[in-house]
Amino acid sequence: MSADLYGLCGAALVGIGLYGLIVQPHPLRKILAFNILGGGVFLLFGVFARRGAALSLPGDPVPQALLITGLVVSFAATALAVALLLRLAAETGRARLDDE
Amino acid sequence: MTLLRDLFSIVAICAGGFFFLAGTVGLLRFPDMLTRLHALTKADNLGLGLIVLGLLPRVGSVLGGVKLVAVWALALLASACVSQVAARMGRLRDEP
Amino acid sequence: MSLGLDLLLAALMLGLAGWTVLGRDMFAAIAAFIAYGLLLGIVWVRVGALDVALTEAAVGGGVTGGLLIAAWARLRATAMVERKAGAGLAVLAALASLGVAVLLAAVVLHLPQPAPTLVPEAMANLAPTGLGNPVSATLMAWRALDTLLEKLVLLLALLGIWSVAPDAAWGARPAASVDRDGALTFLAQFLPPVGVVVGIYTVWTSADAPGGAFQGGTILAAMWLLAVRAGLADLPRVASRWLRLALVAGPAVFLAVGLAGFVLAGHFLAYPEAVAKPLIVLIEAPMILSIGVSLALMVAGPPVPKGDA
Numbered sequence: 001m002s003a004d005l006y007g008l009c010g011a012a013l014v015g016i017g018l019y020g021l022i023v024q025p026h027p028l029r030k031i032l033a034f035n036i037l038g039g040g041v042f043l044l045f046g047v048f049a050r051r052g053a054a055l056s057l058p059g060d061p062v063p064q065a066l067l068i069t070g071l072v073v074s075f076a077a078t079a080l081a082v083a084l085l086l087r088l089a090a091e092t093g094r095a096r097l098d099d100e
Numbered sequence: 101m102t103l104l105r106d107l108f109s110i111v112a113i114c115a116g117g118f119f120f121l122a123g124t125v126g127l128l129r130f131p132d133m134l135t136r137l138h139a140l141t142k143a144d145n146l147g148l149g150l151i152v153l154g155l156l157p158r159v160g161s162v163l164g165g166v167k168l169v170a171v172w173a174l175a176l177l178a179s180a181c182v183s184q185v186a187a188r189m190g191r192l193r194d195e196p
Numbered sequence: 197m198s199l200g201l202d203l204l205l206a207a208l209m210l211g212l213a214g215w216t217v218l219g220r221d222m223f224a225a226i227a228a229f230i231a232y233g234l235l236l237g238i239v240w241v242r243v244g245a246l247d248v249a250l251t252e253a254a255v256g257g258g259v260t261g262g263l264l265i266a267a268w269a270r271l272r273a274t275a276m277v278e279r280k281a282g283a284g285l286a287v288l289a290a291l292a293s294l295g296v297a298v299l300l301a302a303v304v305l306h307l308p309q310p311a312p313t314l315v316p317e318a319m320a321n322l323a324p325t326g327l328g329n330p331v332s333a334t335l336m337a338w339r340a341l342d343t344l345l346e347k348l349v350l351l352l353a354l355l356g357i358w359s360v361a362p363d364a365a366w367g368a369r370p371a372a373s374v375d376r377d378g379a380l381t382f383l384a385q386f387l388p389p390v391g392v393v394v395g396i397y398t399v400w401t402s403a404d405a406p407g408g409a410f411q412g413g414t415i416l417a418a419m420w421l422l423a424v425r426a427g428l429a430d431l432p433r434v435a436s437r438w439l440r441l442a443l444v445a446g447p448a449v450f451l452a453v454g455l456a457g458f459v460l461a462g463h464f465l466a467y468p469e470a471v472a473k474p475l476i477v478l479i480e481a482p483m484i485l486s487i488g489v490s491l492a493l494m495v496a497g498p499p500v501p502k503g504d505a
Contacts, residue, residue, distance in 0.1 A: 002198065002202040002242065002243075003243065004304060005202050005206055006202070006206065006242070007305075009209060009239075010300070011297045011300035011303075013213050014296060015294060015297025015298075015300075016217055016293070018292070018296055018297075019289050019293035020217030022285070023285065023286050024217065028264070028268065028271060032229050032264070035229065036213045036217060036229070039213075039232065039233075042236075042248075046245050048311070049243070049244075050243040050245070051307065051313075052311050053313070054316060057318075057319070058244025061318050061330035062318065062338070064247060064248055064331050065247075065335045066334075066342065067245065067248045068248055068251045068408065068410060069342050071252065071255050072251075073346060073349050075494075076353035077353070078263065078264075079263055080353045080356045082497075083497055086270055086497065087360040087498070089270075089271055174387075177383065181380060181382060184377070184379035185375065185379055188379075
């Protein structure tokens with residue numbers, strides 16, 4: 001029951017993150033929205049792990065371990081995006097993606 | 101005995117929850133930075149402390165209890181230092 | 197009761213996500229995102245993934261939050277030309293996002309029963325690894341290749357961050373914003389010894405209980421950055437040799453043990469059963485160092501020319 005609830009929550013988070021990613025013009029906002037979207041995807045994956053609970057384990061350890069790897073990679077992508085954004089702002093004096 | 105222990109836990113944790121709530125209301129309603137920090141410390145220090153106190157009779161081992169108390173002590177230390185830094189930053193900003 | 201808690205958590209998460217995406221003030225949006233990360237950590241506990249919960253609290257709320265606040269502080273000086281997207285685009289985006297969310301929700305509600313699981317295989321093969329925590333066994337033994345590649349991704353990302361530095365800055369130190377405040381100095385003197393013990397314990401205990409190299413490494417990185425912030429420690433020059441050694445030590449030892457697997461056990465990254473546990477500890481020890489150093493430097497950002505620091 002609660003697994004389904006968090007599954008639906010994850011689906012909604014993906015929707016919210018995707019909307020922000022498209023609509024928000026500021027790059028830092030896009031990075032935030034991207035992370036919200038990522039959180040939703042991870043939560044969906046965690047729900048799949050939860051559904052695999054068996055024996056004495058509360059969840060399937062293999063997808064859980066992949067989740068940890070995923071979180072690390074997502075942090076690496078965020079840090080790289082922030083570095084690119086700061087350099088762009090330092091170079092142009094503006095934090096924008098278009099070149100008007 | 102079990103009943104007494106449960107009662108103690110419930111009372112302490114509810115009291116802790118109350119201080120968290122009060123601290124949060126203060127954070128949202130108080131007018132300036134210093135009073136807001138004052139409200140926050142209530143939540144961190146008393147609220148968390150009471151919750152840890154309520155949980156103590158429920159941990160099976162002494163080591164588990166020590167870890168819980170250590171969590172509270174570290175939160176105390178961090179919140180005290182960080183409030184200090186935040187308050188100074190706020191004053192520097194308001195009176196340049 | 198527990199369903200009520202789950203409903204409350206889910207509602208709070210959605211509210212915070214909405215605030216992060218739509219809230220008007222950028223700093224408030226970042227604050228909401230950090231709270232979102234911490235709540236997600238509690239949700240991981242609710243779905244039985246304690247190791248993931250620790251990672252989320254350390255990375256999702258902690259380090260990512262610090263990174264974003266630092267970026268916000270630096271961007272505040274630049275002109276923020278926020279041009280809202282047109283109404284037509286907003287409606288289209290809303291429809292598309294809603295469609296994706298509904299589709300995913302439909303998938304969640306129509307998952308196959310019973311759910312596929314690897315738990316029986318995991319429990320049956322746990323003993324030969326010498327570990328008691330199946331998540332650690334997955335990371336360090338069964339899917340060790342993923343973990344090795346993840347460390348390489350960290351290194352590549354750090355190289356990517358360094359390479360956005362202007363030419364004049366190459367080899368220099370990343371910018372450190374120092375705040376010499378009495379209270380902060382005290383915290384930076386008192387906390388790191390505790391934090392280093394906690395970080396190493398987090399790795400050590402992951403053999404049998406929730407924890408792990410990444411979670412422990414994050415704590416070490418945080419301690420270092422705290423000392424840098426208080427002006428008690430320096431960030432290294434990116435050209436320094438010991439820094440590069442520290443960065444490569446973890447993946448290099450991992451790779452060496454993996455290659456030794458060809459000789460000792462017949463496969464890449466296979467461990468001989470008798471020494472599986474010591475080998476895993478041998479891999480993890482330099483790994484904490486590499487993870488801690490690379491995380492701290494990723495948060496610190498690219499090097500800046502001398503004099504600008």
